[in-house]
Amino acid sequence: MTRRALGRGRLLVSVGAILALVGMVPAWWLVERTNLPALSGNGFQGPGIVVFLATLALLALIVLPFASRDGDSSISTPSVFVIVAVAAIGAFLWRVYEISQFGGLALPQQAPGLWLTGLGLLAIAWGVGSLLTERPTAY
Numbered sequence: 001m002t003r004r005a006l007g008r009g010r011l012l013v014s015v016g017a018i019l020a021l022v023g024m025v026p027a028w029w030l031v032e033r034t035n036l037p038a039l040s041g042n043g044f045q046g047p048g049i050v051v052f053l054a055t056l057a058l059l060a061l062i063v064l065p066f067a068s069r070d071g072d073s074s075i076s077t078p079s080v081f082v083i084v085a086v087a088a089i090g091a092f093l094w095r096v097y098e099i100s101q102f103g104g105l106a107l108p109q110q111a112p113g114l115w116l117t118g119l120g121l122l123a124i125a126w127g128v129g130s131l132l133t134e135r136p137t138a139y
Helices: 007-022 048-067 078-101 112-133
Strands: 029-033 036-041
Touching: 007 048, 007 078, 007 112, 048 078, 048 112, 078 112
Parallel strands: none
Antiparallel strands: 029 036
């Protein structure tokens, strides 16, 4: 029985997914109001749920070959990684567009969750790009 090595692409995707998951909890947007407390929200609102589910799916795709008996999985292919990553990035960009419509975009000091998640999704995109260019290993 041979086991697949984690590889650079899968490592980048896993680090990016964990960073994106951590970024779901802090504030994503902030609206200051006069004589009233500020309004804010995190990544579990609107399309942010798709980002959350897609990052969980990416982590599952990484773990799946290691959980199988033969060390391989027909689901854990680069094309599936691309589909799930595009869904996560698209939902993130749509949420950023929604937040920008009501003027809630803020600097990283006031809305760190949005920036952490964006950084995580950049790492995911880099990792998926690395997965697409890696050579298949012979067992």
